[in-house]
Structure formats: structure tokens, C-alpha cells
Amino acid sequence: MDVKVYTILLLLLLFFFASFIRIYNISTTPPGLYVDEVSVAYNAYTILKTGKDEHGKKLPFAFQAYGEYKMPVFIYLTSLSMALFGKNEFAIRIPSAFFGSLTVLLFYFFSKEIIQYEKKLKETYQELFAFLSTFLLAISPWHLQFSRAGFEAIVALFFYLFGLLFFLYFYREKKNLFLYISFLSLGITIYTYNAFRIISPLSLVCLFAFILLRMPKQRKIAMKVSLVTLVCMCPMILFSLTQAGLARFRQVTAFTWTEPNGFFFYPIQYLNNYLAHFSLSFLFSYGDGIGRHTVFRMGPLFKWESIPLLVGLFWLVKEKATVFTYVLLFLFLVSPVAAALALPSPHLLRSLPLIFPITLVISYGIIRILLIQNWKKYLLCGFLLFIACFEYVLYSDLYYNHANVSLADWGNQYKELIQKIAIHKDSNTRIFINMNVGMNSEYVKFYDQNMQYTLVDQTWKKPAVLGQEDVLYITTPDRKTDLYLETIPHTLLDSVTTPDAYHNVLYNIWKL
Amino acid sequence: METIKKKKLLIVIVATLVVILYLSHWLGCRLDSKFFFSALDVKLRIIFDIRSDQYVRAWEARMLHNKITQGSVDVFNAYIQFWDVRFLFFFLSPLGVLGLISWTYYAIKKQRVEQFYEKIFLALSFLIPFVILFGFITNAVLMILLLAVPLLVLGFRGLFLLIANNKYYVYYFSLALIFSLWYLLILNTMIINFCHQ
Numbered sequence: 001m002d003v004k005v006y007t008i009l010l011l012l013l014l015f016f017f018a019s020f021i022r023i024y025n026i027s028t029t030p031p032g033l034y035v036d037e038v039s040v041a042y043n044a045y046t047i048l049k050t051g052k053d054e055h056g057k058k059l060p061f062a063f064q065a066y067g068e069y070k071m072p073v074f075i076y077l078t079s080l081s082m083a084l085f086g087k088n089e090f091a092i093r094i095p096s097a098f099f100g101s102l103t104v105l106l107f108y109f110f111s112k113e114i115i116q117y118e119k120k121l122k123e124t125y126q127e128l129f130a131f132l133s134t135f136l137l138a139i140s141p142w143h144l145q146f147s148r149a150g151f152e153a154i155v156a157l158f159f160y161l162f163g164l165l166f167f168l169y170f171y172r173e174k175k176n177l178f179l180y181i182s183f184l185s186l187g188i189t190i191y192t193y194n195a196f197r198i199i200s201p202l203s204l205v206c207l208f209a210f211i212l213l214r215m216p217k218q219r220k221i222a223m224k225v226s227l228v229t230l231v232c233m234c235p236m237i238l239f240s241l242t243q244a245g246l247a248r249f250r251q252v253t254a255f256t257w258t259e260p261n262g263f264f265f266y267p268i269q270y271l272n273n274y275l276a277h278f279s280l281s282f283l284f285s286y287g288d289g290i291g292r293h294t295v296f297r298m299g300p301l302f303k304w305e306s307i308p309l310l311v312g313l314f315w316l317v318k319e320k321a322t323v324f325t326y327v328l329l330f331l332f333l334v335s336p337v338a339a340a341l342a343l344p345s346p347h348l349l350r351s352l353p354l355i356f357p358i359t360l361v362i363s364y365g366i367i368r369i370l371l372i373q374n375w376k377k378y379l380l381c382g383f384l385l386f387i388a389c390f391e392y393v394l395y396s397d398l399y400y401n402h403a404n405v406s407l408a409d410w411g412n413q414y415k416e417l418i419q420k421i422a423i424h425k426d427s428n429t430r431i432f433i434n435m436n437v438g439m440n441s442e443y444v445k446f447y448d449q450n451m452q453y454t455l456v457d458q459t460w461k462k463p464a465v466l467g468q469e470d471v472l473y474i475t476t477p478d479r480k481t482d483l484y485l486e487t488i489p490h491t492l493l494d495s496v497t498t499p500d501a502y503h504n505v506l507y508n509i510w511k512l
Numbered sequence: 513m514e515t516i517k518k519k520k521l522l523i524v525i526v527a528t529l530v531v532i533l534y535l536s537h538w539l540g541c542r543l544d545s546k547f548f549f550s551a552l553d554v555k556l557r558i559i560f561d562i563r564s565d566q567y568v569r570a571w572e573a574r575m576l577h578n579k580i581t582q583g584s585v586d587v588f589n590a591y592i593q594f595w596d597v598r599f600l601f602f603f604l605s606p607l608g609v610l611g612l613i614s615w616t617y618y619a620i621k622k623q624r625v626e627q628f629y630e631k632i633f634l635a636l637s638f639l640i641p642f643v644i645l646f647g648f649i650t651n652a653v654l655m656i657l658l659l660a661v662p663l664l665v666l667g668f669r670g671l672f673l674l675i676a677n678n679k680y681y682v683y684y685f686s687l688a689l690i691f692s693l694w695y696l697l698i699l700n701t702m703i704i705n706f707c708h709q
Contacts, residue, residue: 264697267694268697272702278597284588284589284592297561317621318621393576
């Protein structure tokens with residue numbers, strides 16, 4: 001067998017490995033659908049069944065949810081997936097896992113394409129660099145975390161990488177078709193995830209400027225392709241300028257536009273948010289503090305990666321800058337641009353493209369360590385390998401075996417609660433859910449469309465008019481409820497507990 | 513030569529003033545407890561890790577949730593906070609950070625640290641965070657000064673190297689100066705994230 005066959009086999013192996021760790025136990029780990037996932041799922045389901053979203057709009061361009069509008073690509077993809085796999089967690093999460101695995105595969109070609117400009121590296125090391133980068137992305141906690149749940153950003157990231165890869169092909173081959181694929185692919189991302197409504201247009205402007213300045217013969221085709229892309233992006237650009245299109249930005253903006261000296265403070269606040277994405281504590285220790293975004297008490301990067309990251313940066317500074325360096329610099333600079341506009345900042349999901357340059361520098365650092373010409377390299381490599389294996393085992397154990405630690409950040413056992421209510425209710429039952437349960441109505445819509453309930457607060461008392469009617473009262477266990485229940489006849493029908501060894505009661509279902 | 517000397521002098525004066533302004537905000541403030549390694553925290557964390565999860569086997573607990581692992585992780589987490597880019601911006605000012613970046617850049621490009629005192633201060637800047645995080649120094653003023661001085665020496669050296677080697681240094685310096693003064697506006701509110709009075 002020649003080298004090419006080995007390369008293909010190894011690449012396929014990496015792809016299957018990436019797919020396996022993304023799909024394994026995907027329905028139950030992470031534990032339950034989180035609030036945005038369930039909204040996407042419900043809209044995807046109604047689109048599949050009726051061609052309308054939850055608000056009755058036929059094949060909408062943007063999906064209204066939680067006071068903002070969700071981008072359409074991921075929801076339509078989930079509809080397709082539901083048509084294939086049914087109405088379940090697997091169907092909701094498989095598009096992310098699929099595109100996440102594809103991104104890993106694509107990253108091989110991207111790494112291979114940019115490393116060839118590092119002429120000082122031998123071809124064998126260039127190949128090794130590409131495989132290493134692919135492997136590191138495959139096992140990256142940052143990428144894995146978002147690939148295993150219904151996060152639309154993963155799909156956007158795939159198209160973003162696809163667009164950049166084809167731009168590099170265009171740069172090398174000067175084929176017009178590549179530029180069309182590149183720009184249109186970048187265009188698709190703005191229909192996929194909010195942050196890319198800023199990242200992608202900015203990237204497109206930079207790439208267009210690059211062609212104008214550095215590729216004079218391609219200026220004409222660049223104009224043409226840009227125009228076509230602009231036309232394709234027009235609906236979203238116009239939508240983004242409307243009140244509805246700006247709704248999400250208004251929800252998360254870091255700038256309260258009412259502040260009197262705002263314009264004086266905002267640039268510095270933006271810079272501070274931007275720099276936060278390069279904070280070592282954010283990258284290696286704590287992440288962004290959102291339970292859904294990292295494994296409990298772990299950062300988005302492995303700690304051992306800090307050493308090759310420093311080595312890689314050292315060599316990038318030391319060596320003369322090449323296309324490789326410029327691509328990395330471009331990705332480093334562009335990735336946090338959108339995330340810095342919003343709060344909380346830093347934010348792992350909104351700055352997701354940052355994962356590419358970081359992985360590439362880590363991989364480059366490892367290659368540089370391997371190129372050390374004395375015994376020290378074996379010592380360093382051995383040390384790194386030991387720490388890397390240990391950390392991966394620790395991470396996998398925490399992720400796959402002890403995911404319930406972050407239960408509250410995911411489904412919080414709402415599915416189990418709704419299923420248990422369904423067992424105890426009949427057509428005459430009135431259901432009252434206390435606000436302290438914290439369950440969003442989307443969960444009820446998705447898991448039991450026919451369930452009618454009333455949301456009540458802590459001061460709720462059973463109305464006298466209900467008399468002898470069956471009343472189910474769902475609440476978290478707390479003293480205030482207990483005191484009230486002591487005053488009226490009640491029966492504990494069922495409880496929902498945490499799915500760990502302690503079975504702590506989360507919710508009680510009372511019959512009043 | 514004379515002009516460069518004058519410019520250097522001017523830069524030293526301006527940079528020193530800015531740095532004094534920044535440090536005056538920090539003096540009297542203790543670094544927050546998250547900068548410190550605590551054996552008690554580690555113990556509590558291990559207990560939580562073992563108890564909060566289901567079916568943690570004995571070998572798993574010994575291998576993954578032990579004091580060596582958790583202690584190393586804690587020291588790592590505490591140590592890298594001293595190199596957090598935002599902390600350095602607030603601690604040394606953007607001007608100081610520009611100097612540090614320049615120093616690092618030229619040290620890497622030339623592949624050597626030229627002066628002996630640079631080596632000493634480089635070693636100190638790496639070591640002093642350890643001294644602080646293990647609680648060997650308790651005096652707040654001393655802590656802040658010990659942390660700042662080595663970094664500032666390297667920073668000033670970096671500014672000199674920038675003047676000597678880069679013809680656009682005036683632009684870089686001016687930009688960093690503007691941001692340094694601008695940053696002062698939010699310094700008091702942001703400093704709270706890193707220290708308590």
C-alpha cells in the first residue's frame with residue numbers, strides 16, 4: 001500500500017473516532033435538553049408536522065422564541081433529522097454531532113493547506129501536523145461539548161471553516177469556482193448562528209480586501225462573487241436591521257445605551273471583553289462559568305496544551321511570518337469580535353472559531369518540540385504524553401460518567417416530571433405548577449402537547465371554587481409549601497429525583 | 513543619538529507617571545483569595561468530587577480525585593491568573609503591557625536575553641507569583657511591589673528596545689498611552705475583580 005492509502009485510512013479512522021465520541025450516549029449525556037434545545041426541537045417538530053412554527057407562521061425565515069428570533073438553518077436540519085429518527089433527543093442532537101464530526105474531517109484539509117506555506121517544515125512533518133491538528137480537534141473538550149448537544153453554532157462553524165478552506169484553495173489555484181464556494185459558504189453561516197452575523201461579514205470584507213490588495217488579477221471575479229454573495233445575504237442583512245433582527249443583540253448587549261457617558265466607556269469595555277477571550281484562566285481553568293459550556297471544573301482546553309501553545313507561539317514569533325502565520329493571526333483577531341459585544345464575556349459559544357487557531361498553534365508547538373535535536377525532547381514529550389493521557393481519562397470520566405453534576409444547566413429532569421404528571425392526570429385534573437419548578441413552557445409543548453396547566457407563585461392557595469375537583473400541585477420541596485399543605489388534605493403522588501446515587505428530591509407531585 | 517536619549521527620557525517619565533498612577537490604585541488592596549492556594553479548598557473539593565457523583569469506585573477515586581491531582585490543578589489555576597492578560601492590563605497599564613510584549617518579542621527574535629539583570633528579573637517575575645500564592649508574603653504593599661517591579665523593569669527595557677528597533681514606536685507608544693489613560697476610568701471598578709481592601 002502506498003502512502004496515500006495509509007493517509008486515507010488514518011483519516012477515516014480519525015473521522016470514525018471523532019464521530020464515535022460525539023455520538024456515544026448522546027441521548028442521555030448531557031442529561032436532558034436545555035432550554036434553547038427544546039425550543040429548537042419543538043419548532044422543528046411543528047415544521048415537520050404542519051409546515052408551520054409554534055406561532056403558526058408558515059416556513060418562517062426566523063423563528064420567534066424567548067423574545068428573540070432563532071436562525072433557520074439548524075431548525076430545518078433538525079426537522080429533517082426528526083423525519084429520519086423520530087421525535088427524540090437523538091434526533092435533536094445528531095445534526096450537531098454530524099456537523100461536528102465533519103468539521104474534524106475538514107480541519108485536516110484546512111491544516112494541510114495552511115502548513116504547506118511553512119516551507120521550512122519537511123513534508124512528513126507537515127503531514128504529521130495536519131493529523132495532529134485533526135486529532136486535537138477531535139478530542140477538544142471545547143468542540144466536543146458543543147457537538148454533543150443541539151447548538152447551532154457547530155453547524156455555522158462547519159460552514160465557516162468550509163468557506164475559509166475554499167478561499168485558501170482559491171488563493172493557491174486561482175479557480176473562480178473556489179471563490180464562489182468560499183463566499184457562499186461564509187454567507188450561509190449568517191443564517192445559522194447569531195454570532196456569525198458579525199464574524200462572517202467581517203471575514204468576507206477582510207478576504208475581499210485581501211484580493212483587492214494582493215491579487216490584482218482576481219479583482220474582477222472578486223467583485224462579481226461578492227455581489228452574488230451580498231444578494232444571497234441580503235434577506236438576513238435586511239432582517240438584522242429590523243427590531244426583530246436586533247432583538248437578540250438587545251438581550252445580550254454589553255452596552256446599556258442609556259448610560260450618559262456610554263460612548264466614552266464602551267470602547268474600553270469592548271476592549272476588556274475582547275481581551276478576556278485570551279485570558280489563560282478562561283482557556284485553561286474555568287471557561288466562561290456557564291455549566292452547559294464546559295465540564296464541571298475544567299476549562300475548554302486541556303491544561304497540558306498550555307505548554308505546546310507557548311512553544312508554538314514562541315516559534316511563530318521567532319520565524320519569519322508566512323501565510324500560515326497570517327491565517328492564524330486573522331482567525332485570532334476575528335473570532336472574539338462578536339462575543340466581545342455581548343455579555344457574559346468571555347463566552348465560549350460565541351467565540352467558537354477561536355478553537356481553530358488555538359488548536360493549530362498547539363499542534364505546531366508539538367511539532368516544534370518533536371524537532372528538538374537532543375534528549376530533552378523525549379523527556380518533554382514523555383511528560384506531556386503522561387499528563388495528556390491522565391487529563392483525557394479524567395475529562396472522559398467527568399464527561400461521560402458524571403454528567404449529572406451539571407443537571408441544572410441541562411434538562412433538570414423536566415422530561416421525567418412531565419412524564420410522571422402524564423401518568424397521574426386524567427381529563428378532569430387541574431394542574432398547577434409552582435414557579436419555583438422553573439420549567440419553561442417549551443418543555444411542556446414538546447413532551448406533552450395536550451397538557452394544560454396553570455403557573456402559580458409561592459403564595460398560591462387552592463381556590464375554593466375547585467371544591468372536590470382533582471388538583472395536581474407540582475412544586476419543589478420547600479418549607480413554605482409544607483406549611484401550606486399542612487392546612488389542607490393532600491397526598492404525595494410521586495416525586496422526581498436526581499438521577500444519581502443520592503436520589504435527592506427535585507419536585508413533588510401532590511394531589512390536593 | 514541625543515534625540516533618542518531625549519525621547520527615551522520623555523518615555524521613561526511618562527511611563528513612570530502612568531505606572532505610579534496604576535499602582536497607587538492597587539496599593540492597599542490585597543490580592544483576592546482566588547490567587548492563593550488553599551489545602552482546605554482542595555480537601556473540600558475532593559470530598560465534593562467523590563460524594564456528588566454516583567458510583568465512584570475506590571480505584572477511580574484514588575486515581576482521579578486525589579490530593580496530588582487536585583493540588584496541582586489548583587496551583588496551576590492560581591498561577592496562571594498572574595499572567596491573565598486582563599489582570600496585566602489593569603495591573604501594569606496597557607503601556608506596561610506594551611513594554612512586556614516588546615521585551616518578549618525582541619528576546620525571542622534575538623534568541624537570547626541580553627543583560628544579566630534581565631535574566632534575574634525574568635526569573636523573579638516567574639517565581640514571585642509562587643511566593644504569593646503559597647502565602648509566604650502577607651503584607652499587601654510588599655506583595656504588590658514584588659509582583660510589579662520585575663515585570664516593570666522588563667517592561668521599561670522592552671520600551672527602550674521598541675524605540676531602538678522600531679521606527680513606528682511613537683504610534684505604538686501613543687496608542688498605549690491613550691488606552692492607559694482611558695483604562696483608568698474603569699480601573700477602580702475592575703480592580704475589585706482581583707483584590708479586596
